[in-house]
Amino acid sequence: MKNVKRGIGLAAVAAMACAGAANADVTLDLGDNLLAGNNINTYEFNLSGEMVGFEIIFDFNPLDAGGAWASDMVFVLIGPGLEGVSWGGFNTDFGFPSQGTWAFDGSGSAAAGTYSDNVVHGAQSDGVWTLGIGNGWTTGGEVSYNNVSVTLFGTIVPAPGAVALLGLAGLAGSRRRR
Numbered sequence: 001m002k003n004v005k006r007g008i009g010l011a012a013v014a015a016m017a018c019a020g021a022a023n024a025d026v027t028l029d030l031g032d033n034l035l036a037g038n039n040i041n042t043y044e045f046n047l048s049g050e051m052v053g054f055e056i057i058f059d060f061n062p063l064d065a066g067g068a069w070a071s072d073m074v075f076v077l078i079g080p081g082l083e084g085v086s087w088g089g090f091n092t093d094f095g096f097p098s099q100g101t102w103a104f105d106g107s108g109s110a111a112a113g114t115y116s117d118n119v120v121h122g123a124q125s126d127g128v129w130t131l132g133i134g135n136g137w138t139t140g141g142e143v144s145y146n147n148v149s150v151t152l153f154g155t156i157v158p159a160p161g162a163v164a165l166l167g168l169a170g171l172a173g174s175r176r177r178r
Contacts, residue, residue: 026156030148033133034063036141040076040094042135048126049156051079058133059118060109061144068135068143070109071102075150076132079125087119089136 024064033041033108054077060070076096078084086096088105102109103117131150135143 022157025151025153027149027151028035028131030049030131030133030150031146033137033145033148035133035143037135039094039123040074040132042076042130042132045129045131046127046158047129047156048158049137049154050122050124051152051156052122053118053120053146053153055116055118055151055153056148057114058148059112059114059144059146061112061146062110063142063144067110067158068137068140069107070115071096071105071141072111072135072137072140073102074132075132076121076134076137077121078127078130079123080127082123082125084130085121086132087117090138090140092134093134093136094132094134094136107173 013048028043028045030041030043035041056075058070059074060073062068069090072090074086074089074093076086076094080094082095085099086093087099088102089098099119099121102115104115109115133145133148135145137143
């Protein structure tokens with residue numbers, strides 16, 4: 001099951017525009033994800049630039065007594081014009097080619113706690129990027145992946161349309177105050 005949870009808000013675009021002025025890394029907050037087996041939440045962000053890798057950090061809480069592991073989490077990355085790819089998971093990658101396993105792969109990731117990994121993966125794209133967080137253990141019960149954040153390394157900035165929208169919103173706001 002696929003669920004598009006949210007896009008990027010205007011406040012987030014403003015924060016990224018300030019950070020993006022220097023063409024720097026961008027950290028995206030994917031929040032809390034409560035997912036049963038074979039379920040994925042997707043998030044859309046309007047970005048531009050070149051990515052050379054990413055870091056993912058999340059708090060893992062296996063709610064199901066069935067023995068889920070943090071490494072069952074699947075992270076999917078899709079950029080405009082780019083084939084979607086995934087990392088992690090146990091027995092599903094939601095139909096995307098798998099790029100490998102996590103540094104915390106296997107039974108060593110069974111305990112609740114904070115998990116992270118750095119991945120080298122290049123992509124260049126302008127437009128809507130889709131990021132997905134899924135429970136890749138198809139028969140697994142509910143698992144909580146909380147405080148998920150993904151930092152894209154490279155020269156990532158809000159797409160030009162998002163910056164233009166931010167400028168128009170600022171003009172509209174100033175006219176209302178007069």
